[in-house]
Amino acid sequence: MMAVEMRELGEADAEAFSALRRLVTADNPVPMGLTLEEELSRPMQGFRDQLSAPAPNAAFGVFADGQLRACAALAWTNRFSSSMHKALLWGCFVEPGFRERGLGRQAVSRALDHARQNSVRRVNLTVFLPNQAAVNLYASLGFQPYGLEPEAVCLGGNYHDGQHMTLVL
Structure with missing residues (x-):
């Protein structure tokens, strides 16, 4: 049985976050929306x-x-009060060898709880297609x-098309 821990990521997790992104992108670049070469060109400071x-x-x-195996993040697109009711779900991915174990669902659910705690009404995201597993996960939520x-x-x-999805909390 594997020991599982969930926590908020910070600047010190940038290397692990980048390494996981590279693993996921090398497996299949479509869900990430960029090539492995593009991913490798991203500076570590950007992740920090x-x-x-x-x-x-x-x-x-x-x-x-x-080891970091899955993640999900939320971003507010601006600080104006007129837009603080919505957030963008991004950075959702799972290490290929750890898929179908519920880790992605745990990460996304934690991000959605964070949105609720911050009075978000609507969460938006984009899935690059084909990525039926992600579409199914988001639809189930x-x-x-x-x-x-x-x-x-x-x-x-x-x-590859981008499927926009939204959730009213």
């Missing part, structure tokens, strides 16, 4: 900045056997599709 963004922004990690962006990303000469 993302993981230390001011509250209420937050990223949550699921650690299994002491109550997310509804609200639009499709044709050719949202081009990876290796292949275009």
Whole structure:
């Protein structure tokens, strides 16, 4: 039985976060929406900045056997009171060898709890297609599709649509 711990990620987790992103992208770049070469070009300081963004922004990690295996994050797109009722769910991914164990659901659920604690009314996200596992997970949590962006990303000469989904809390 694996020991599982969930906690908020911070600047000190940037290397583990980046390493997990690279594993996920190497397995299949479509869910991440960028190529492995693009992922490898991202500076570590960018990850440190993302993981230390001011509250209420937050990223949550699921650690299994002491290693970061899954994560999910929330970002507020601006600080104006007129938009503080909504947040963007991003950075949701699970290490390939740890999928279908509920770790992604745990991370996303924790992020949604954080949204509720911060008086968020609506959470939006984008899934690059095909990614039926992610669409199924989000739908099971109550997310509804609200639009499709044709050719949202081009990876290796292949275009992939972006499915926009939303959840009213």
